[in-house]
Amino acid sequence: MTGIRVLIVDDDFRVSGIHRDLVDARPGFTALPPVRDAASARIAIRDLRPDLLLLDVYLPDGDGIEIGREAGIDRFVLSAADDVPTVRRALASGALHYLVKPFDPRALQDRLDRYLRYRNLLASGSVTQETIDRAVGVLHGGAAPAPARAGTQQLLLDALAEGEASSVELAARAGVSRATAQRHLAELAARGAVEVSLQYGTAGRPEHRYRVV
Incomplete structure (x- = not known):
């Protein structure tokens, strides 16, 4: 028996068979x-x-x-319960996903595929922050921050710590x-992380000057 081992816990044998x-x-x-x-779930666990429970x-x-x-095992909750307290309780307990029954089979397939990529990203003994961000983004279907962009913008913010300056x-x-x-300065300005002012010279276009907010 190979691969990620999944235990399905459901009192409806037809539903559990479909999920299996x-x-x-x-x-x-x-x-x-x-x-x-x-x-039976406690004994099977x-x-x-x-490796993964479908509960x-x-x-x-x-x-x-x-x-x-x-x-304390990775788990998805698959339930007909759609009330907010139950959903919040499941997520607060550590459930990685919550699917409300009945759901399209593709919803579970998609989450299983993302979970596999998440596991693969976190398979080594130690990870970087970039890897963690990517894994979380993959698991929840969002885009993780682009490392190169974030790194470049941080370099510029560090450079601005020396004082107001032009883009050059x-x-x-x-x-x-x-x-x-x-x-990147334009993106930082749009986010409100830096302020832009104009400095007029004797000739030509005014120069954009940047400073940290």
Whole structure:
């Protein structure tokens, strides 16, 4: 048995069978035999050591959210419960995703695929902040900050710590081209991170001067 081992906990055997087939169809995943109650889930978690749980909330003898919290294993909550307190409780307990039943099978497939990429990004013994940001962005379907852009803008902000300057002066301080400096300074100004003023000379266009807000 290879791949990410997934335990499905759902008291409806038809639903758990559908989810099992969806998991087995995704490359990199293996579905363990589904279980239908909290007691069986605890035994399966102890004996089979799954990597990921797919948990219903309402079980005949317990609460799926609590099962996940106890286990401390990565988990998605798949439930017909759509009330805000339940959703918030699941997410606060550590659930990575919450899908309201019934849902399009592609919704689960998409989250499984993103979870696999997330796991792959965090597979090594130590990671950089860039890797963490990328992994979180991948998991939740958002775009992580572009490292090169963020790095360049930080260089310019550090250069501005020396005092107000033009784009030419800042480019020289930061070691980037004038065009690159102007592009990133425009973004920083749009975000309100820097202020721009005009300095008029005796001839020609006024010069843009930048300073940290």
